[in-house]
Amino acid sequence: MGMDERKFRILQAIIDDYILTAVPVGSRTISKKYDMGLSSATIRNEMSDLEELGYLDQPHVSAGRVPSAKAYRLYVDQMLASGRIHSAKPEAVIAHLNARTHQMEDVIDQAAQVLSDLTNYTAVVLPPTKPQPIIRTLQLVPVTANSVLVVIVTDGGIVRDTVMPVNEGLDADTLYHISRSLTEQLNGHTLAEAAAMLPEIAARMRDSEHLMTSLGGFLEETEEHAQRGHVGIGGASNMLSYPEYSDAEKARSFLSLIETRDKLASIIAHKGDVAFTVRIGPETGVPEISDCSIVTATYSTRSGRQGTIGVIGPTRMQYSRVISVLGAMGQQLSQLFGTTDAGGKPEASKGSDQA
Amino acid sequence: MGMDERKFRILQAIIDDYILTAVPVGSRTISKKYDMGLSSATIRNEMSDLEELGYLDQPHVSAGRVPSAKAYRLYVDQMLASGRIHSAKPEAVIAHLNARTHQMEDVIDQAAQVLSDLTNYTAVVLPPTKPQPIIRTLQLVPVTANSVLVVIVTDGGIVRDTVMPVNEGLDADTLYHISRSLTEQLNGHTLAEAAAMLPEIAARMRDSEHLMTSLGGFLEETEEHAQRGHVGIGGASNMLSYPEYSDAEKARSFLSLIETRDKLASIIAHKGDVAFTVRIGPETGVPEISDCSIVTATYSTRSGRQGTIGVIGPTRMQYSRVISVLGAMGQQLSQLFGTTDAGGKPEASKGSDQA
DNA sequence: GTTAGCACTCACCGGTTGAGAGTGCTAACA
DNA sequence: TGTTAGCACTCTCAACCGGTGAGTGCTAAC
Numbered sequence: 001m002g003m004d005e006r007k008f009r010i011l012q013a014i015i016d017d018y019i020l021t022a023v024p025v026g027s028r029t030i031s032k033k034y035d036m037g038l039s040s041a042t043i044r045n046e047m048s049d050l051e052e053l054g055y056l057d058q059p060h061v062s063a064g065r066v067p068s069a070k071a072y073r074l075y076v077d078q079m080l081a082s083g084r085i086h087s088a089k090p091e092a093v094i095a096h097l098n099a100r101t102h103q104m105e106d107v108i109d110q111a112a113q114v115l116s117d118l119t120n121y122t123a124v125v126l127p128p129t130k131p132q133p134i135i136r137t138l139q140l141v142p143v144t145a146n147s148v149l150v151v152i153v154t155d156g157g158i159v160r161d162t163v164m165p166v167n168e169g170l171d172a173d174t175l176y177h178i179s180r181s182l183t184e185q186l187n188g189h190t191l192a193e194a195a196a197m198l199p200e201i202a203a204r205m206r207d208s209e210h211l212m213t214s215l216g217g218f219l220e221e222t223e224e225h226a227q228r229g230h231v232g233i234g235g236a237s238n239m240l241s242y243p244e245y246s247d248a249e250k251a252r253s254f255l256s257l258i259e260t261r262d263k264l265a266s267i268i269a270h271k272g273d274v275a276f277t278v279r280i281g282p283e284t285g286v287p288e289i290s291d292c293s294i295v296t297a298t299y300s301t302r303s304g305r306q307g308t309i310g311v312i313g314p315t316r317m318q319y320s321r322v323i324s325v326l327g328a329m330g331q332q333l334s335q336l337f338g339t340t341d342a343g344g345k346p347e348a349s350k351g352s353d354q355a
Numbered sequence: 356m357g358m359d360e361r362k363f364r365i366l367q368a369i370i371d372d373y374i375l376t377a378v379p380v381g382s383r384t385i386s387k388k389y390d391m392g393l394s395s396a397t398i399r400n401e402m403s404d405l406e407e408l409g410y411l412d413q414p415h416v417s418a419g420r421v422p423s424a425k426a427y428r429l430y431v432d433q434m435l436a437s438g439r440i441h442s443a444k445p446e447a448v449i450a451h452l453n454a455r456t457h458q459m460e461d462v463i464d465q466a467a468q469v470l471s472d473l474t475n476y477t478a479v480v481l482p483p484t485k486p487q488p489i490i491r492t493l494q495l496v497p498v499t500a501n502s503v504l505v506v507i508v509t510d511g512g513i514v515r516d517t518v519m520p521v522n523e524g525l526d527a528d529t530l531y532h533i534s535r536s537l538t539e540q541l542n543g544h545t546l547a548e549a550a551a552m553l554p555e556i557a558a559r560m561r562d563s564e565h566l567m568t569s570l571g572g573f574l575e576e577t578e579e580h581a582q583r584g585h586v587g588i589g590g591a592s593n594m595l596s597y598p599e600y601s602d603a604e605k606a607r608s609f610l611s612l613i614e615t616r617d618k619l620a621s622i623i624a625h626k627g628d629v630a631f632t633v634r635i636g637p638e639t640g641v642p643e644i645s646d647c648s649i650v651t652a653t654y655s656t657r658s659g660r661q662g663t664i665g666v667i668g669p670t671r672m673q674y675s676r677v678i679s680v681l682g683a684m685g686q687q688l689s690q691l692f693g694t695t696d697a698g699g700k701p702e703a704s705k706g707s708d709q710a
Numbered sequence: 711g712t713t714a715g716c717a718c719t720c721a722c723c724g725g726t727t728g729a730g731a732g733t734g735c736t737a738a739c740a
Numbered sequence: 741t742g743t744t745a746g747c748a749c750t751c752t753c754a755a756c757c758g759g760t761g762a763g764t765g766c767t768a769a770c
Contacts (some may be wrong), residue, residue: 039713044764062720062763105585111461230460237610248601255592255610304756337370381732394744399733417732417751713770719763727756732749739744 003053010036010046011055015067015075018317022243024064027064067313069281072293075320076278081139086324108232111309111333116235121313122258124268125232127304128171128337132227138182140175148175148211150218157290164218164283166211178208191223224262231261244291244314257288258312270296270308275330276323281315297326299333307333358408362369363433364399366410370422370430377598379419424636424670431633441679455494463587466688471590473680477491477613478666479623480587483660483692487545487582492596493537495530503566504531505573507546509561519573521566533563546578555645586616599669600645612643613667625651625663630685635671648672652681655690662688 013034017025025352027043030036038042047065050056055074056065056203067075079085115123133154141149147165185201186194198216199296202209236258245251260266265287270277277284284294289312309329311322368389368596372380385391402420405411408676410429411420422430434440463480470478488509489493496504502520534547540556541549553571557564591613600606613619622641632651632660639649644667651665666677 024763028763040763041713041715042711045712048765058764060720061765062718062761064763235614237607237614240607240610246603248377248595248606249602251606252592252595255595259590260591379732383732395732396744396746397742400743403734413733415751416734417730417749572737711770713762713768714769716766721760721762723758725757725759726769727754729752729754731752733751734749735747737744737746 006036007050010043010051011067011071012075012078013229014047014050014056014065015071015316017320018067022314022316024059024066026064029064030180041247051156061176069283072280072319073244073283075224076280077085079320080276080278080323083321085327105230105232107333107336108230109234110232111329112232112234114234115309115311115325115329117236119311119313119318119322120235120238120241121311121317121322122236123232123234123237124236124264124308124310126265126268126308126310127231128299128301128307130229130305132192135186135189135194138186139179140170140182142170142175143173145169150215150223153237154191164214166214168208168210170208170211174208177204178211181205191219195220195223228265231265233261233264234236239313242314244316249297252348253288254292257286268296268308268310270298270306270310276326278319278323293319295319295322295326297323297330299330299336299337301337305338361391362401362405362408365398366405366422367430369402369411369420370404370426371669373422374673377669377671379414379421381419384419411619415419418528422671424638427635427670427674429637434675435543435631435633435678440675455551460585460587462688462691463585464589465587466684467587467589469589470664470666470680470684471593474666474668474673474677475590475596476666476672476677477594478587478589479589479619479663479665479667480589481623481625481663481665482586482666483654483656483662485565485582485584485639485660487547488545490541490546491548493541493549494534495525495537497525497527497530500524505570508578509546514560519569521569524650525563525566529563533560541673546574550575558633572578583617583620586620588613588616588619594668597669599671609647612641612660623649623663623665625653625661625665631681633678640707646670648674650674650677652685654685656689656692662692664688677689678689 010030013030013036014025017029017033026048027040029037031040047056050071051058051065055068057068057069057099058065061107104127108127110121113124115125122256135152136153137151137153139151139153141151143149146167146169151166182201186197187196195216198212198219202212202216205212236255239245239254240251245254267284275297277294278292281293282290284290284292291314292312293315294310294312295317296308298306298308300306309326311326313322365385368385368391369380372384372388382395382402385398386393386395402411405426406413406420407594409422410426411422413420459482463482467478467480468684470480490507490509492506492508494506494508496506500502501522501524504526505519537556541552543550550571553567557567557571560567591610594600594609595606600609622639630652632649634649636648637645639645641648646669647664647667648670649667650672651663653661654661655661666672666681668677
């Protein structure tokens with residue numbers, strides 16, 4: 001028993017219907033609404049096969065069938081392969097994104113808003129990645145008994161200054177000493193590299209090992225945070241209008257995930273160089289949203305940096321629509337950031353970094 | 356029949372119980388749990404009076420009583436007057452807000468996070484107000500047939516440039532002319548003033564009245580947007596854990612209000628110079644949250660600018676706790692922005708404005 | 711291979727019922 | 741005169757129950 005043409009057509013009909021209604025679909029529905037020229041009994045047999053193949057689930061014995069994640073996967077792959085995507089109409093996007101303002105963050109927020117309005121799902125927009133800043137100097141300055149100010153000067157004269165708590169009392173002299181040594185060793189490296197190097201350095205400098213360790217963790221945090229700009233989120237509340245999220249507890253856990261922007265960003269963040277990513281259900285790797293799908297796309301700025309846009313919705317999302325909208329939006333953002341570079345100036349958009 | 360001491364004590368007990376349980380409270384509960392030395396029958400009589408006075412509502416005849424907005428108002432006023440607020444423990448706040456980073460936006464976000472964690476309600480933090488920028492020059496530049504670039508140079512050399520759609524085709528000459536005239540008239544005024552002046556100007560310049568009108572609306576928008584920095588929101592999903600928001604539709608409308616940050620900011624924004632504001636139910640003036648209460652407090656920077664922090668929760672919120680936490684947080688933020696001015700640099704934090 | 715027919719399962723809906731909570735009223739009491 | 745005990749009454753809520761309908765699996769006939 002394999003997956004023949006007819007089975008596939010039936011599966012497709014089931015998925016289409018389920019995407020529309022969110023109600024388990026029965027054999028009769030298929031034979032009537034999507035006239036296949038087959039009786040419900042035949043459909044029934046095929047459905048039984050499809051279930052055995054793992055494409056359908058049955059909530060309970062006398063309910064209809066529900067597509068499994070595997071089914072959606074097949075459906076999406078097929079769709080992408082056959083190029084059966086409305087080649088979008090960027091006009092709609094343009095009309096919405098008729099940016100009155102070119103501030104980076106505003107564009108990000110607005111894009112998320114438009115994306116969620118157009119899809120009725122939750123949208124996330126990540127700004128273009130920034131280049132890894134290279135450390136020039138690192139200076140530690142005593143502030144109070146248990147905190148030191150860390151000043152990092154990176155290439156381009158950008159400064160990051162932050163108070164870090166420590167639990168040893170250290171005098172200015174010692175700190176100056178340490179700073180000199182650290183600068184010597186870290187100069188020319190990126191923040192991420194520096195963070196990776198610190199454990200080793202810590203091992204060597206035994207008297208201030210603790211300080212070094214926490215500095216390492218701190219650098220890592222700083223790096224991650226600096227890398228990640230403002231995350232745009234739109235339509236988080238859209239999710240509540242879908243029956244799969246009528247359960248308050250589920251809705252709550254979804255929303256608290258959305259609220260922790262850092263986590264969300266790392267989920268959305270696009271690895272690799274493909275234009276699209278579609279992750280279905282468990283493929284997301286995030287248990288909280290194991291019944292959601294995530295579709296992402298990229299856009300790029302003139303300087304070649306990449307940003308990510310993504311849509312999160314129930315597994316039964318309207319993939320083709322979402323993909324086409326994402327495509328159009330990606331194009332639009334690339335154009336916006338690519339041609340005028342208005343809204344670009346990404347370094348400047350964290351102004352208080354300015355030296 | 357007035358409001359005597361005993362009635363007040365009973366009312367207070369009812370409110371306390373309702374805040375705790377969210378369940379209509381009956382006479383027996385009061386007489387047993389909060390031993391008043393009175394039988395349920397007596398309580399019943401008093402409750403009947405309280406209802407007549409408008410302090411209690413009865414969902415239906417055989418349910419207990421529920422405090423009205425008027426009751427909460429009395430309760431809060433009494434609480435504030437008697438100084439019966441735990442004079443807070445800023446340590447808890449400090450422990451949480453041990454800012455590793457002093458970026459303005461990060462502090463804002465973190466403060467919102469801490470505030471929501473500490474109260475279990477939804478928290479909103481508005482950055483300090485910025486000084487009204489004064490217009491120096493206003494220039495209109497044609498971009499396409501139906502859009503012009505508006506460049507505004509304000510004092511301090513800050514520039515705002517934005518593409519504005521128009522529906523008349525205007526050539527460069529005309530625009531230059533208009534620009535000169537506008538600059539002359541608006542020079543020295545704030546954006547808000549300029550926006551207010553434009554209708555009149557529009558009336559005078561009849562041939563480009565339409566352009567002027569849309570420019571007016573645009574200025575207003577720009578002003579509002581520039582004024583309003585990054586809005587910090589925390590714990591929006593907390594709301595879903597309260598029974599009053601178990602209804603999906605209500606939850607949805609609440610969350611979409613929270614999502615429109617501009618609207619939210621204008622609701623929270625603190626008018627006047629009082630330390631606290633408590634708005635209960637309908638007092639919020641926002642129909643979507645007519646069964647919520649909003650408590651706000653202010654903090655100020657060294658330069659005397661004011662920011663607002665607020666908590667939104669169900670009307671039966673734990674006012675005393677919320678007020679004390681807000682107090683502590685306000686103090687903390689004032690200190691943070693007041694002493695070091697780290698994280699301050701508010702002008703710089705919209706870096707891409709930099710000329 | 712397809713289809714009609716049939717028995718079976720199970721969620722869902724509407725009505726009923728009983729328990730429980732709470733009230734208002736009245737009458738007795740201090 | 742204020743307080744309390746008692747009682748009848750109201751109303752919600754949860755549980756129960758039977759009917760209905762959608763859907764299935766299986767079998768037998770085409």
